[in-house]
Amino acid sequence: MKPDFSTEGLDRVRSLFFGSILCIVLLCCSAESGSLLIGTAINRQVLTDTSYQRLVTGFSNIVTPAYDLKFKHIQKIRGVFDFTHADKVVAYARDNHMAIRGHTLIWHGALPDWVVALPVHADTMRRVMFEHIEGVVSHYRGNVYCWDVVNEAFDTEGNLNVKNPYFRAMGKSYIEYAFRIADQFDSETKLFYNDYGPYGITKKSDAVYATICELLDKGVRIDGIGFQMHLRIDENREMEKFTDIARNFKRFAMLGLEIHITEADVSISKPVTPEKRKLQIRAYQEMMRLFLSIPACKAFVTWGLTDKYAWFPESRKNYAEPSLFDSLYKPKPVYDSVMSVIEQFKKPPVIENMSIRGKQIAFIMRTLLYESGYAIHMAEREKGISVSDVVWSDTILIEAPRNGVYEVCIWPIAYTGSFLGVPVTYTVQVKEGN
Numbered sequence: 001m002k003p004d005f006s007t008e009g010l011d012r013v014r015s016l017f018f019g020s021i022l023c024i025v026l027l028c029c030s031a032e033s034g035s036l037l038i039g040t041a042i043n044r045q046v047l048t049d050t051s052y053q054r055l056v057t058g059f060s061n062i063v064t065p066a067y068d069l070k071f072k073h074i075q076k077i078r079g080v081f082d083f084t085h086a087d088k089v090v091a092y093a094r095d096n097h098m099a100i101r102g103h104t105l106i107w108h109g110a111l112p113d114w115v116v117a118l119p120v121h122a123d124t125m126r127r128v129m130f131e132h133i134e135g136v137v138s139h140y141r142g143n144v145y146c147w148d149v150v151n152e153a154f155d156t157e158g159n160l161n162v163k164n165p166y167f168r169a170m171g172k173s174y175i176e177y178a179f180r181i182a183d184q185f186d187s188e189t190k191l192f193y194n195d196y197g198p199y200g201i202t203k204k205s206d207a208v209y210a211t212i213c214e215l216l217d218k219g220v221r222i223d224g225i226g227f228q229m230h231l232r233i234d235e236n237r238e239m240e241k242f243t244d245i246a247r248n249f250k251r252f253a254m255l256g257l258e259i260h261i262t263e264a265d266v267s268i269s270k271p272v273t274p275e276k277r278k279l280q281i282r283a284y285q286e287m288m289r290l291f292l293s294i295p296a297c298k299a300f301v302t303w304g305l306t307d308k309y310a311w312f313p314e315s316r317k318n319y320a321e322p323s324l325f326d327s328l329y330k331p332k333p334v335y336d337s338v339m340s341v342i343e344q345f346k347k348p349p350v351i352e353n354m355s356i357r358g359k360q361i362a363f364i365m366r367t368l369l370y371e372s373g374y375a376i377h378m379a380e381r382e383k384g385i386s387v388s389d390v391v392w393s394d395t396i397l398i399e400a401p402r403n404g405v406y407e408v409c410i411w412p413i414a415y416t417g418s419f420l421g422v423p424v425t426y427t428v429q430v431k432e433g434n
């Protein structure tokens with residue numbers, strides 16, 4: 001079953017709302033519509049394992065080839081571009097109407113031996129980058145949604161990775177060069193910077209942010225940022241602070257960048273216990289909430305869909321069960337929990353409590369989203385009076401101008417002022433002396 005990711009229903013509710021009681025504050029808000037891009041990274045097995053195929057096409061409207069587009073697979077021998085496998089995976093995605101995240105052009109991982117063996121020499125490396133980006137980007141022009149032009153340039157402390165051969169040869173300038181060449185050979189496809197955590201406001205995200213600002217100021221085209229989000233559950237690890245991550249996402253969004261969650265998974269340290277599975281559910285749900293809260297977030301891609309093909313780097317050899325589906329392709333409870341967040345988001349927000357004192361009305365809302373608030377419109381139809389406000393907390397206090405029966409409409413909004421989800425309406429009688 002392909003989950004319904006469209007937000008068309010929301011447009012309809014919105015126009016009804018506009019037609020009835022809308023006020024000036026809400027008219028200032030812009031509305032987001034369209035479809036969410038949700039999908040997974042895919043392995044080559046997708047070409048042969050039909051059950052896996054069904055699972056992927058049933059779930060995704062965007063996919064990321066997990067390795068076929070990487071340097072070592074495409075240009076194993078210098079100057080000999082072999083797109084055999086990559087083309088098959090891309091064709092599979094296109095035939096099944098799924099967008100493709102092109103991953104990745106310039107990364108210190110998955111390099112062929114000949115690149116690793118090159119002398120540390122700026123001009124040589126520049127040539128190699130030019131040829132590789134030209135070859136790959138031109139070949140797929142018009143066929144991919146975006147490119148992860150540069151992947152994982154920084155370490156967790158925010159230093160440029162000194163083991164990276166591009167950095168060693170060219171210094172930091174390799175990042176700018178990569179984006180400029182990618183743009184030169186494809187001025188249409190979106191260009192992304194993609195990296196791992198920590199994902200809050202940290203030394204690492206500050207360094208990435210500063211670099212992107214610097215490049216944008218120089219006129220380099222960067223359209224988006226990818227946050228990988230490989231999360232882990234184990235006894236000694238604190239849950240990621242999603243409020244902090246949301247603030248980080250927001251500052252990148254405010255640069256005008258599109259945001260993708262590019263490699264979401266939540267691995268559980270062995271032994272896997274019911275307690276840890278619960279924490280995994282929470283982590284996936286928070287990721288989805290985060291994704292739905294920030295209007296610039298356009299794609300949510302998991303790094304694999306079934307535990308059958310889960311891939312663990314060396315540092316995660318002791319982890320298991322990271323995916324939404326088990327190794328028999330059955331949805332796990334974590335899958336249902338993530339989908340329930342999408343469903344909740346399509347429903348009106350929940351009013352936990354309402355109280356009136358005099359002409360003052362207080363609503364306590366159950367807040368589902370990060371960095372969001374509420375637009376409130378309160379109208380007395382018979383007397384033709386109305387009041388509006390916007391609040392950035394889960395407690396709404398609003399005062400009625402006169403006694404009367406008010407229709408109150410409460411709409412979740414993003415920090416941008418865009419509507420998120422659908423409104424709740426509530427009728428309240430204000431009688432001084434309440």
Ligand code: 9MR
Nearest residue numbers: 066067070109110151228230263311313
């Ligand atoms: O999952 C990918 C694995 O199949 C490859 O062998 C490996 C090397 O190419 O890369 C893995 O994907 C990595 C991704 O490209 C970048 N972020 C970390 C991912 C692995 O956790």
